Amino acid sequence: MNRSVFKAAVFISVPLLLVGCGGTKSVSNPVPPPVTVREVAIIAVPRAISVSGVLEAGIEVELGFEVGGRIKEMPLHEGQAVRQGQVLATLDATDLKHALAIAEAKLGEIEAEHGRLSRLYAKGSLTRHDFGRIESALAEARANAEILRDQVAHTVLRSTLDGIVSHRRVEKGTVVAPGLPVVAIIAVDHIKAAVAVPESDISAVALGQEAEVEIPALGGQLFSGRVEGIQPVAAVLSRTFKVTIGLDNPEGVLRPGTVAMARIQVDGEARSATVPGQAILTTPEGRPFVYRMQGDGTSVSRRPVTVGGLQGVEVVVTEGLEAGDIVVIGGQHRLSDGSVVSVVTETP
Template identity: 35%
Template sequence: MLMPIERRRRISFFATAALLSVVSVTLSGCSEEKTEAAAVVRPVKVVEIAEADNVRQLSYSGSVRARVEMNLGFRVNGKIVERAANVGDRVKVGDLLARVDATDYELAVRSASANLDAAERQVETVKLVRDRVEQLLAKKFASQAQFDQAVLTYNQAIATRDAAKSALSQAKNQVAYTSLFADRPGIVTSINADVGQVVGSGTPVATVAVEGEKEVQVAVPETEIANFRAGQAVKVGIWSEAGLILDGTVREVAGSADQQSRTFSVRISLPNDQKVLLGMTATVEASADNGAPFVSVPLSALAKKDGYPIVWVVDRGTELVHSRPVTLADFTTDGVRVTEGLDVGDLVVAAGTQFMTDDLKVTISSATAATQSVATTTAEEAHLVR
């Protein structure tokens, strides 16, 4: 019986040794896998910081409008009985826009005409009296005082007649003012009153944009208004016409800010171009001095550490990333402007900053070295390099 037991022990010993060997090999394989996983580096996208410039671009949106816009209204009070123009109509000089009830003004013309007739009859009567007294004075049958009185009465009658003529002319003008006509060619851009509405003299009824020079009006904040002056050349782009860039000229800079928006109105004259229509949206771009140089990076490159803004900078030699605190100037539509913390030639991680840690190993494509540096003081988007 001893031989089988001894044999069993030997078999158990060899089985245990074999199991330990397998476990050891397995653990060794796991360790190698962990080592290989730890050696994996992360590919990143970076932007290269170019030399800062002191010039930056200002961009403002506005709408194309006529240089001259007329708010037309009646010169008399009345109830509108006809409106002949609609928004968008092209009008010529003398075209009817609207009309008010002229009944009362026509009655005034009749009354003034009757008064003039009476005044003319009075002039004829006193003229006969004056002539008669003059004849009697020549024959010594009338005194000089009587003749002077006749002359005075005649002159008064003449003045009354002249006043009646003026009243009649004024009454006729009032009738003419009941019709509102266009006095310059243009386009009707708005109608502010309609049939049945009672309007006062001077109340705007229709707005006509006069044909001719067009302009763009933009609102500029007080912090940037010093960068605009009359006669300054700017670039104007039309949103609906891609690629159309016009050479504009600043025509007028408001001397005071708007009471509500606290912005200054700037008007830019445009060259004549048939593609540019009234009401189109335009973008005005001008150059301005920075005062203090700054660089721009994509918004995706910005991160936070301990509550402060940072960016992740890649060391070219070791390809390790390090956090670097930065000072921000402001935000733009395509990035953020940095005044302190970055130097020319720095490689900044542009995407995946949430995965970055100090001394993390990353990979940068060799194309990065050949990539042209981006002028970061403009509003252009920085190039991304894998």
């Protein structure tokens, strides 16, 4: 074969070979994940004010002895639970018990003398004046003995309520005066959430209104309560009013000083978006979001939202969604911001 002809044949064969090889390739496009969507519902919900604060003790009492003396025993420590009537501390009652023994012995002597003179008086052998003197002495002896009995009894300090020891004001061996605070007890069966309400909202708050209190330290657990107090004067710097919400705490899980988030139900209604609960996802930091359909109808965007509670089986979204928005309610766990999707079902 002519050398030039051979070269031409090679050059022609190579492109044909490449074309033939290219024809065997197949390009596969990824299939968009199927999702279920629903349009956001807009409903009228009771108006609520969202505020924050801390838990406070419902009742705190400072207890002290009614008599003075040196503290002999003080067995309880801060944080310990106590029951009503439980002993909190005792005084050294040695001197008082000695005085009581003397007074009771004297009382016994006077009672015996009173009995003897009573028989004489009944027979007319004793004047009314003389009998009156022994009766006065008997009354005085009885009073003295009763006073000392009370003083001895008051050397034992007992709790006046069920609660927790919040403070020990003194220690064992301290000499205390009557009425000096020795122990502080807080009741824990009823707790108050003290929240700060802005001056722009305080006019809508009233005693008895229902409130929902969330405790972040308890994993967002919710507790129901009512407004029990409204401070009449605003704080100078923050221009907020202290409002207290009463919460029953029979299990004792609520502790004073814990951060609280509250929603106070006030008069009136507000229009809010609602979505099914499964539409709400959370970031690793715990921030809620949804996947909202983009305007092209084929892709989604991740939308941060603010959740405001439940309305029946629906979740109220106070921020982040508007009327007409369409959110993914099924299949969203496989998505990311900007994912292309295939809508297989649209729930009405």
